Structure formats: C-alpha cells, structure tokens
Amino acid sequence: MRHLLSTRDLSRDDAIHILDVAEDMADTQTREVRKLPTLRGKTVVNLFFEDSTRTRISFEAAAKRLSADVINFSAKGSSVSKGESLKDTAQTLEEMGADAVVIRHGASGAPHTLAASGWIDAGIVNAGDGTHEHPTQALLDAFTMRRRIHGTASRGRGLDGITVAIVGDILHSRVARSNVWLLSALGARTVFVGPPTLIPLDLTGWPAETSYDLDATLATQPEVVMMLRIQTERMKDAFFPSPHEYARRWGLDDERLARLGPDTIVMHPGPMNRGLEISSRAADSPQSTVREQVANGVSARMAVLYLLLSGERED
Amino acid sequence: MGARIVLQHADISRALTRIAHEILESNRGADDLVILGIPTRGVVLARRIATLVSEFSGIDVPVGSLDVTMYRDDLSRHPTRAPSPTSIPPRGVDGATVVLVDDVLYSGRTIRAALDAIGDIGRPRAVRLAALVDRGHRELPIRPDFVGKNLPSSPSERIYVRLEDVDGEESVTIEQGPTGDQGSSIEGSAS
Amino acid sequence: MSTPTLLIRGATLPDGARADIAVVDGVIAGVGTLDASPGAMIIDADGLQALPGLVDLHTHLREPGHEDSETVLTGTRAAAAGGFTTVFAMANTSPVADTAGLVEQELALGEASGYATVQPIGAVTAGLAGERLAELGAMASSRARVRLFSDDGVCVSDPLLMRRALEYVKAFDGAIAQHAQEPRLTVGAQMNEGEVATRLGLAGWPAVAEEAIIARDVLLTEHVGSRLHVCHVSTAGSVEIIRWAKARGIDVTAEVTPHHLLLTEDLAESYDARFKVNPPLRSAEDVEAVRAGLADGTIDIVATDHAPHPEQHKDCAWPEAANGMVGLESALSVVQATMVDTGLIGWADVARVLSTAPARIGRLAGAGAPLAVGSRADITLVDAAATRTFAVGDLAGRSTNSPYLGRTLPGRVVATLHRGVPTVLDGALRPHDEVVGAVRSVTAHG
Numbered sequence: 001m002r003h004l005l006s007t008r009d010l011s012r013d014d015a016i017h018i019l020d021v022a023e024d025m026a027d028t029q030t031r032e033v034r035k036l037p038t039l040r041g042k043t044v045v046n047l048f049f050e051d052s053t054r055t056r057i058s059f060e061a062a063a064k065r066l067s068a069d070v071i072n073f074s075a076k077g078s079s080v081s082k083g084e085s086l087k088d089t090a091q092t093l094e095e096m097g098a099d100a101v102v103i104r105h106g107a108s109g110a111p112h113t114l115a116a117s118g119w120i121d122a123g124i125v126n127a128g129d130g131t132h133e134h135p136t137q138a139l140l141d142a143f144t145m146r147r148r149i150h151g152t153a154s155r156g157r158g159l160d161g162i163t164v165a166i167v168g169d170i171l172h173s174r175v176a177r178s179n180v181w182l183l184s185a186l187g188a189r190t191v192f193v194g195p196p197t198l199i200p201l202d203l204t205g206w207p208a209e210t211s212y213d214l215d216a217t218l219a220t221q222p223e224v225v226m227m228l229r230i231q232t233e234r235m236k237d238a239f240f241p242s243p244h245e246y247a248r249r250w251g252l253d254d255e256r257l258a259r260l261g262p263d264t265i266v267m268h269p270g271p272m273n274r275g276l277e278i279s280s281r282a283a284d285s286p287q288s289t290v291r292e293q294v295a296n297g298v299s300a301r302m303a304v305l306y307l308l309l310s311g312e313r314e315d
Numbered sequence: 316m317g318a319r320i321v322l323q324h325a326d327i328s329r330a331l332t333r334i335a336h337e338i339l340e341s342n343r344g345a346d347d348l349v350i351l352g353i354p355t356r357g358v359v360l361a362r363r364i365a366t367l368v369s370e371f372s373g374i375d376v377p378v379g380s381l382d383v384t385m386y387r388d389d390l391s392r393h394p395t396r397a398p399s400p401t402s403i404p405p406r407g408v409d410g411a412t413v414v415l416v417d418d419v420l421y422s423g424r425t426i427r428a429a430l431d432a433i434g435d436i437g438r439p440r441a442v443r444l445a446a447l448v449d450r451g452h453r454e455l456p457i458r459p460d461f462v463g464k465n466l467p468s469s470p471s472e473r474i475y476v477r478l479e480d481v482d483g484e485e486s487v488t489i490e491q492g493p494t495g496d497q498g499s500s501i502e503g504s505a506s
Numbered sequence: 507m508s509t510p511t512l513l514i515r516g517a518t519l520p521d522g523a524r525a526d527i528a529v530v531d532g533v534i535a536g537v538g539t540l541d542a543s544p545g546a547m548i549i550d551a552d553g554l555q556a557l558p559g560l561v562d563l564h565t566h567l568r569e570p571g572h573e574d575s576e577t578v579l580t581g582t583r584a585a586a587a588g589g590f591t592t593v594f595a596m597a598n599t600s601p602v603a604d605t606a607g608l609v610e611q612e613l614a615l616g617e618a619s620g621y622a623t624v625q626p627i628g629a630v631t632a633g634l635a636g637e638r639l640a641e642l643g644a645m646a647s648s649r650a651r652v653r654l655f656s657d658d659g660v661c662v663s664d665p666l667l668m669r670r671a672l673e674y675v676k677a678f679d680g681a682i683a684q685h686a687q688e689p690r691l692t693v694g695a696q697m698n699e700g701e702v703a704t705r706l707g708l709a710g711w712p713a714v715a716e717e718a719i720i721a722r723d724v725l726l727t728e729h730v731g732s733r734l735h736v737c738h739v740s741t742a743g744s745v746e747i748i749r750w751a752k753a754r755g756i757d758v759t760a761e762v763t764p765h766h767l768l769l770t771e772d773l774a775e776s777y778d779a780r781f782k783v784n785p786p787l788r789s790a791e792d793v794e795a796v797r798a799g800l801a802d803g804t805i806d807i808v809a810t811d812h813a814p815h816p817e818q819h820k821d822c823a824w825p826e827a828a829n830g831m832v833g834l835e836s837a838l839s840v841v842q843a844t845m846v847d848t849g850l851i852g853w854a855d856v857a858r859v860l861s862t863a864p865a866r867i868g869r870l871a872g873a874g875a876p877l878a879v880g881s882r883a884d885i886t887l888v889d890a891a892a893t894r895t896f897a898v899g900d901l902a903g904r905s906t907n908s909p910y911l912g913r914t915l916p917g918r919v920v921a922t923l924h925r926g927v928p929t930v931l932d933g934a935l936r937p938h939d940e941v942v943g944a945v946r947s948v949t950a951h952g
Contacts (some may be wrong), residue, residue, distance in 0.1 A: 001395070008705075017397065024398040028385065033435035038385040066385075086822055107823035108696075108707035109777030116776070117821075130825060132707025155400070177707060200704040306385075311395025 001307045003115045003124040007135045007182040012158060015185045020155050022143050022303035029299065039068035042309050045098040049075040049105045054270060055127050059102045062301035086110060090119035098122045100308055108132035123308040131172045137269055138178035140300040142186060144289050145224055148265050160187030165217050167193040167250060168228030168277055171200055175228060175269045180208050193217050194250055197239040214250050218259060225260065226267040227252050227278045247276050257282040265289055321466060322487035330463030331360065334445050335367035337461050342412055345372035349411040351381040353429055354399035359480045360447055361416035377404030386428035408437040418476040420446035423457035448487055450474055512926065513542045517551035517887060519877055520857040527556065529883040532926035532948035537879060551887050554920055557857050559591025559884025561874045562834065563761060563864040564737060564809035569615060571600025576814040576904045582621035584812065584903030586929035588834040589886035589919040592865065592873040593622050597629040598659040604629035604640035606648035613650040620942035621929045625870050628652040630671050630682060634660050639671060646678040653869035656683035658737055661719060663689050668723060672732035679869060681733040684723055687785065691715035696825055698771040698786045706774060708824065711786045713741040720744050724751035724758050735867055736760040738811050740785040742795030749804045759867050761809040762796045764833055764840035769909060779820045779827030780909050800859060801850040807864045810837045814905030832908050835901050839915035842890060847916055883926035892918040902935055925949065
C-alpha cells in the first residue's frame with residue numbers, strides 16, 4: 001500500500017487483508033510487552049492542521065507500539081498558522097526524512113494533493129480531510145463490527161448481509177463517506193438516516209439507501225446503528241430548528257434503545273454529545289462499542305502503518 | 316531446472332519421530348514443554364511433533380504458533396509480508412522449555428526474530444530449536460538442537476518443503492534457483 | 507509615414523472563399539485576387555483560415571494591483587498569441603476600476619502595450635462592494651468610453667441596486683454584465699453541486715444559484731427596458747431561461763467560456779486546483795446544453811474569463827485555491843474542438859461569436875469588423891488542420907494555470923494582425939518594441 005487516502009480505493013480483498021492484519025496487531029496488544037520492533041528506524045509524522053487529540057494520540061500510540069519514531073506537527077503555534085503553505089510544510093517534512101505522513105486537514109482533498117504533488121516522497125495516510133473522508137475511522141468501525149459479529153472467527157471474513165444505519169449529519173460527515181465505501185466493499189448494506197437537510201441531494205450510484213425516519217429504520221432491525229456527532233452550529237445555518245427537535249426525531253434516546261435487539265451494535269465515532277444524538281444510557285449500554293472503538297482504533301492504525309511502511313516501496 | 320527429491324513421505328515421518336524422541340530425551344520427559352511452530356510449515360511440523368511427543372510420553376504437550384513477521388529485520392527488502400496469527404497455549408511460556416520448530420534452517424535470521432518475539436511474550440526457562448532441514452549458510456551464531464536432515468546446499472539452490480496439510484503432497488526437494496540470486500533464497504519453503 | 511503595405515496571400519475567408527487581403531496603414535485596402543506592391547510584406551496564408559481579429563469580452567488583466575499574476579502587457583501578449591486583437595478588461599483590479607481616472611489608466615496601459623486594444627469595463631458598484639453605484643456616467647464619458655459595466659467576480663445580488671444600475675446605463679446605451687451567483691446559496695461553494703461534490707466532500711455550487719439570478723435579471727431588464735449581458739453561462743437551466751427571455755423580446759445577451767464548452771465537473775476528482783473555476787465546471791448535460799445554446803444563438807458569444815493566478819494560489823489544497831483559469835491562448839482551439847470539429851457551427855459563426863458579436867455587445871466601434879475593404883486590419887490567421895499537445899510553452903501570459911496542459915487540441919494561431927501590425931507571425935509573438943512602435947504610428951496616422 002503506497003498511501004491510504006480513501007476507502008473507495010480499497011477492494012474487498014484489500015479491506016479484509018487490512019482488517020486481518022489489524023487482528024494480528026490486536027493479538028500482540030495482549031502480550032506482556034506490547035511494543036513491536038517492526039518499524040524501528042522509520043519516522044511517522046502526525047501533521048495535524050486541525051485539532052483532534054483523539055485521532056492524533058491513536059496514531060501516535062499505533063506508531064510507537066511499532067517502534068517508529070513519531071514527530072507531532074500541529075498547526076497551532078507553528079509556522080503553519082503564520083501562513084506557511086502545505087507545500088512548504090511538506091518539503092520541510094521531506095527534508096526531515098519522514099517515511100509516512102498522517103495528515104488531518106480542514107480542506108477536503110488535502111491528503112490527495114499531498115500524495116500527488118511530488119513535494120514529498122512519504123506514504124500519506126488521510127486522518128480526516130474536510131468533509132471528505134476518514135478512512136482509518138471506517139476501518140476501525142468495520143473491525144469493531146466484525147469482532148462483535150464473528151468473534152474470534154473474524155479473520156478472512158467480510159460483513160456480508162449486515163445492515164448498518166448511519167444516523168445524523170451525513171452531508172458533512174467524513175466518517176459516513178469512508179464507511180459507506182468500505183461497508184459496501186465488505187458486503188454490508190448502508191442506510192443513511194437523518195433530516196433531509198443533512199443528507200446529500202444526489203447520491204446517484206452510491207451503495208446507500210436513505211431514510212428520514214429513524215423509527216422506521218430501527219423497526220427493520222439493522223445489525224448496527226452508528227450515531228454521528230451533530231454540530232450545534234448546524235442549527236444556526238438552519239439545517240434543523242433546534243437541538244431538542246433533532247434529538248426527538250433523530251437521537252438514540254432511552255426509549256429507542258429499549259426497542260433495539262440485544263445484539264444490535266450501537267456505535268459512535270466520538271466525541272459524543274450525550275443527550276443530543278445519543279443518550280447516556282445508550283452510550284454506556286452493553287450494545288455500545290464506543291470504548292472498544294477506541295482500542296480498536298490503535299490496532300487498525302497499526303495495521304495501516306505496517307502495510308504502508310514495512311514492505312518494499314511500490315510506486 | 317530439475318528438482319531432486321531429498322526426503323520422501325516416509326523419510327519425513329521418520330525424521331519427526333526421531334526429533335520427538337530426542338526432545339523427550341534432552342528435556343528428561345515432557346514436563347513444562349511448549350512446542351511453537353513458525354508459520355506456515357513450521358506450525359504443521361510443530362503439531363506433528365507435539366502429537367508424537369504426547370504419544371510417547373503420555374502427557375499432553377501444549378503446542379502453538381509464533382509469528383515472527385513483525386520482528387524481522389528485512390521487512391523493507393521484500394514486498395509487504397502478511398503476518399500470520401500467533402497462538403500461545405494458555406499456560407504461556409514462563410518457566411517452560413520452548414521448542415521452536417521451523418521447516419528449513421538457513422541464515423538464522425528467522426530464529427533471531429523468533430527469539431525476540433518470545434521475549435515479548437514471556438520468560439521461558441530455555442529455548443530449543445528443531446528444524447526439518449538444515450541447509451547451512453548461517454549468518455548468525457545460531458545452531459539447531461534437533462535436525463531432521465543436514466542438507467549441504469549452494470546458495471543458488473532452493474529447498475522446497477511440501478507438507479500434506481498445506482500442499483497436498485509430502486516431500487523435500489532441492490532445485491536450482493531461477494537466477495541463482497542469494498538474496499531471495501528464502502529461509503523456509505516456497506509458498 | 508505610412509506602414510509598409512502587407513499582403514496576405516491565399517487565405518480562406520470565414521465564408522469559405524479563398525482570397526488575398528491587402529493591408530495599408532492599418533486598414534484593409536483590398537480583398538480578392540491581388541498583386542503585391544513592391545516592398546510589401548507577404549504572408550503566405552495558403553490553407554489558413556482568416557478571421558476578423560478576435561474580441562474577448564471577459565478578460566482579467568490583473569493590473570493594477572496583481573501584477574504577479576498578469577499585467578496589461580503580458581495579458582495582451584497572451585491575447586495576441588491566442589489570435590485576439592481586442593480584450594475587454596474586467597474591473598476587479600486593485601484598486602477597482604470604478605472611476606473615470608482608473609478606466610483611463612487601464613486604457614493607457616493598453617495603448618502602451620500595442621499587442622491588443624484594451625477596452626476597460628467599469629465596475630457597477632463602488633469598490634465592487636455591492637452597496638452604491640460607481641460613477642457609471644463619468645466612466646461612460648471618459649476617454650475610455652465605457653459601455654459595459656460589471657462587478658464580475660461578485661454578483662450584483664441586491665435586486666434594487668441591480669434595477670437602478672440597469673436603469674441608469676440606459677442614458678448612454680450601456681449594459682450591465684452580470685456575474686450570476688446568488689451569494690447565500692453558494693456560501694463556501696467549491697464545485698458544482700451534485701454526486702461528484704458529495705463524494706469529494708466539496709461544498710456544492712448549485713445550478714439554481716446561477717439560474718435564479720438570471721431569471722430575476724431578465725425580468726428586471728424587461729421591466730426597466732434596459733440591456734443585460736450574462737457572463738459565463740454554465741448550466742442547462744440558464745440556457746433555457748435566456749432562450750425564453752429572448753423569445754419574449756428582452757434585450758439580453760449571453761456568453762459561454764471555452765472551459766464550460768469542454769470540461770466537466772469530474773475533473774475535480776484529481777483535486778487538481780487548475781480545474782477550480784467560478785462558475786464551476788458542470789455536468790456533461792450542461793456542456794451539451796451550452797453548446798446547443800451557442801449553436802442556436804441563444805448564447806451570443808464565447809468569452810474567455812481569462813483569470814491568471816500565481817502558482818502558489820493553485821499549488822495547494824482545492825478549497826484553499828483561487829478560482830479561475832487562463833484561457834486566451836487556448837480559446838480558439840477549444841471552440842474549434844467543441845463547436846467546429848463537431849459540426850455544430852462553421853467558421854463564419856466563429857467569426858461572429860468570437861469577434862463581431864462581442865464587439866457589438868461592448869459597443870466598441872472598429873473592433874470585430876468584417877474582413878472587408880475599409881475595416882480596421884484586425885486579422886487572425888489559423889491553421890485549423892494543425893493539432894498540438896498544449897504545453898506551458900503555448901502560454902504567453904505571466905501565469906500557467908491552464909486546465910488544458912497536456913491535452914491535445916486542434917488548431918494553431920499562425921498570425922495575428924492588430925491594426926495591420928503583426929503581433930504574431932509564424933506562430934511566434936513579435937518583439938514588443940517593434941509592435942508598440944508600429945501600432946503607435948498607425949493610430950497616430952489614422
């Protein structure tokens with residue numbers, strides 16, 4: 001794997017391979033010594049133009065458990081905030097000998113630009129770009145679903161026949177975008193649920209159905225219900241009238257939680273707005289995978305870094 | 316590029332039987348033995364040896380697999396290797412005599428990686444090494460404790476171990492490498 | 507002193523006839539089978555298509571204020587290389603061309619170049635701020651004789667202000683050239699709204715944001731009895747509305763850019779900001795519709811919207827990049843590829859949409875005149891049979907943000923004559939001192 005920019009680039013075999021390697025990584029994390037020597041001498045740069053402590057520390061943990069050297073480059077307080085361009089930053093990192101750059105950027109496509117630019121030779125991992133994609137989140141989500149559904153027999157398997165309801169602000173969600181392509185590759189069915197203002201108008205050719213009615217979708221007993229974080233700023237832009245109305249129509253409240261089957265998986269990429277898109281009880285319920293998702297994030301990112309950095313370079 | 320058969324089905328069985336006896340002898344029984352195979356074919360051999368050891372001693376000997384991919388020092392010289400699962404028997408390796416099993420012993424680098432991997436799992440009392448074939452050309456100070464067959468070979472030759480459970484047939488052959496390149500002469504068998 | 511007599515031998519005229527063209531003192535002195543006078547310069551135009559010098563109604567020359575992207579001199583060199591002899595300079599310079607003094611300055615910069623006639627466009631509102639009218643009358647009666655006013659880059663979105671502007675320019679036969687973009691519907695917009703934008707996570711620029719403004723403006727134009735020009739029409743719906751307005755007798759004209767005739771939104775999939783432009787590249791159906799609109803006369807002209815940007819404004823993440831493409835050097839080739847080679851229009855139509863009609867809309871006497879005796883000798887000679895892989899070397903301006911680099915395009919400008927003075931010969935620009943001196947002596951003479 002040369003770069004990881006979008007889950008749309010992954011075939012079913014690619015996706016299963018990454019998830020299987022993530023299983024191997026997860027296994028090593030139960031050992032007495034969790035650090036592997038695998039990427040000794042490799043340098044991973046976390047290039048974060050947007051604050052995201054969760055994602056950054058997850059990548060940092062993943063790189064360190066593989067013995068890579070980690071450099072954190074955050075835009076705040078650095079030359080980037082003084083107007084240095086992506087190009088200059090990339091060239092600086094190239095000179096510092098970065099082998100992989102994990103980039104989080106507010107601009108959709110910034111990782112593509114970096115990968116295609118020739119400014120830098122390193123492998124690029126998209127850690128979230130604008131409202132485009134967040135591929136490692138989708139990988140850890142799929143990994144989490146696979147483990148819940150197939151348990152120790154997960155290796156080599158997809159998510160065939162599984163229905164995943166992704167609920168909330170689809171329009172602005174990079175998590176939803178990365179999930180829909182990966183879930184489709186793995187054989188799962190995706191239903192986007194949310195207010196019409198937050199679901200893209202034209203989804204021609206997308207492997208997703210849409211619904212404006214959460215209760216109707218829950219009545220079909222989807223195996224997975226993934227709640228997305230809702231930004232309250234969206235209210236000011238008239239995407240919905242009030243947080244109260246949003247929570248009532250599209251929030252996973254206690255009453256809806258009670259209607260879910262005991263095996264239904266409740267997911268949230270975090271950080272959560274408890275009481276808005278998800279109730280506290282739902283977040284802490286046995287169906288919830290919120291905490292597993294955090295642990296699995298490290299394994300999935302270890303797998304990605306391993307596959308990006310361990311082999312001979314493919315160009 | 317003719318293939319020469321060095322061990323046939325019966326030879327392999329005999330070799331494994333002998334190794335099983337030697338393990339029991341050197342360990343003075345089967346107590347605290349843990350047998351770990353190195354994927355892919357080392358795991359198959361480890362299971363067979365464990366079965367034999369259990370049979371001969373009457374004690375169920377724990378067996379597992381130890382993937383060393385993440386510990387290799389040559390990762391960036393080859394296409395990305397897919398790791399294989401590691402499964403350590405529930406008793407762990409602390410205080411045990413671990414017998415590592417691989418199919419072909421060559422440079423010794425795989426075993427070096429395996430020793431590092433074991434170190435991250437626990438602290439065995441002793442680690443022993445069993446190989447079906449030792450073809451020489453060691454690059455590290457590593458020596459097997461139990462060998463099925465010593466097979467002096469040229470670096471340009473390739474050794475192929477084929478096992479029923481993996482390959483559908485059972486033999487060890489020696490072949491002239493396609494380009495005689497030493498670098499790609501793999502330790503273990505072609506897969 | 508008169509300029510040397512020049513003879514173009516054996517050119518194909520827009521109507522398909524073959525003729526020699528004689529030029530004396532910057533004016534066409536003869537068209538037909540002609541003998542060269544002694545000492546006349548001969549241009550062998552055998553197999554070349556002759557067109558009246560091209561007129562671009564929509565050029566960003568960037569000077570004053572953004573000389574790192576383009577200057578009047580470099581922009582008019584790009585124009586000459588593309589076969590243009592006249593460019594209308596958009597008002598969004600810094601400072602904005604919103605006073606008589608500033609448009610006269612732009613005019614003077616054009617005269618100092620000589621590569622093409624530069625006709626300033628005045629701003630509609632002071633500073634393009636969309637709050638109060640600029641001094642439209644003063645610009646109209648200045649030496650620049652401005653007739654076309656535009657806030658291009660920004661839409662005159664306030665309906666009352668637009669109404670007043672349309673009404674006011676009636677006093678001097680002016681027109682408002684509207685950049686049709688409803689601002690609230692395009693907050694943060696990055697590319698055409700649709701499936702591709704959704705997939706790329708780029709905020710959408712919906713067709714309705716253009717169409718709603720055009721619909722409003724044609725109705726306002728009808729109501730006050732004025733004249734409207736619609737810049738860079740990009741959607742099928744816009745074509746429909748303009749077709750309706752014309753059928754109703756509303757005095758509206760419209761332009762399409764070469765890039766909207768050829769390129770589609772899926773080019774954004776590369777996140778290569780060379781393809782970022784405003785209005786954005788649209789769908790294949792929209793491209794079909796604007797081609798049909800140009801062919802049937804609903805859209806009157808092709809205008810380049812030549813928008814140079816320095817490298818650093820394109821060499822970055824898409825959402826951070828500037829909008830716009832350079833287009834002067836490639837316009838004729840793109841029109842040939844999309845309209846002529848497809849059989850939608852002939853060369854006589856090319857002469858109309860790229861020369862005669864834009865000059866008429868801009869009320870610019872002398873420019874866009876037919877290839878006939880007495881016309882100003884603005885002449886473009888094209889080798890329509892040539893093809894080239896468009897490269898940086900084909901660009902003559904200061905910026906290289908062309909979406910066509912690496913693309914194979916038909917046609918090549920072999921010679922451009924501005925007021926009888928060759929600005930391009932054998933496909934190469936002539937030196938500035940030669941051009942400016944000759945043009946000065948012609949204009950002083952005439």
